[in-house]
Amino acid sequence: METIVEKNKCTGCTACMNICPKNAISMEIDNEGFKHPVINKDKCIDCGLCKKTCPVLNTTSNKSLNKCYVAYNKDEVSCKNKASSGSIFELIAKLILNENGIVIGAAFDENNKLNHIAIDNIKDLDKLKGSKYLQSHLNNIFTYIKENIKNKKILFVGTPCQVAGLKSFIKNDFNNLICLDLVCHGVPSPKLFEKYIKEIEDKYNSQIVDYNFRDKKTGWDTYSNTITFKNQKEITQLQKDNKYMKLFLSDIALRESCYNCNFKLGNKYSDITLGDFWGVNNYYPDMYNKTGVSAIIINTEKGNNMFNNIKDNIIYKECKLEEITNGNPSLKISGKYPKKRKEFFEKLGNKSVEELSKKYSRKNNIYMKVLNKIKKIMRL
16 A cells, blocks of 8 residues: 555544554654654555544544533632643543543653653643643554553543544544544644754753743733743743744644644534633623633533533533634634745754744734734723
8 A cells, every 4th residue: 555645634643553453554754744654565465444544534524512611610720720721621631530540631751742641640630731732742542542441431632633533543432432622723843843942942051841832921811931941941922922833823834734624613523622712701701710711612422421520610601602613713714725835844944943933924814813803802
């Protein structure tokens, strides 16, 4: 077999690699920094399992309950402590962990590489909290889930395409699995982030030990990036001033499949979708919380049961789906493919992130227009 799916459609979910009975598929990093499946022809037996498992080739529409809520955790400390919005994920994760289950999500390692990891105790939960604006490495986490799903409850949180890949890989072993997907604008190149990290470390002559994409020191609705160094120095930038974030929100560095995402509303494989409730003041001013407000979309009965199990610990109101999508357009539409994307990646190797940001950041991209309009309304 030559290829599984066209490269510009592949999400890098690893389902094909994990399903291969001959270990003939490896995930290799391309020149843009994204992982794609590569087939070892000497090992491949043309069984076709990879194509049958690829979620892109086998996307099906899924009828969601579309029960929607605006909510936040009653525990204000929890909302402040690394949670990106209203700290709903923490409540769900604790339910699973308290039943001796496993929670799987994205965490940075000591080298600031983002990987999906499994935890089985609450003390490690902080590693999984908070937004991380780049694509995580899934490695063999799908196989790990399949090996443990019979005996353990497992919570998996990831992007919509990662959830779709997992569901396609494990087929019908869903009884002990609950999946959360996140409102996703698209995944930027890990290569870009690695370059940014190195330049910042060189500039401040110290290793980065913590990168917080959603620091609320400046407010939930005016969040910042805070970088902590080994020498205890700390720098904070509003996200609109951060060179990496400007490139991310300009859509220039996204994975190619993100420009035509298969897993928007209508093709959701998760039980619950979580995100920020941008524009809450416009609809529910009494629900505004300076430490963060979540948008919750319940897709399945399993997700509804999970919501019922946490609702005594949250402040919430039922809301309309369009009230969430108005502030989160990426739930419905993909980013537009930039004309200079190829040029950007050609220059990624020899231009600094600051130089790239000056040339390729779009000051008036659609996402920022919507976000700034919402934030203006929120401050009225």
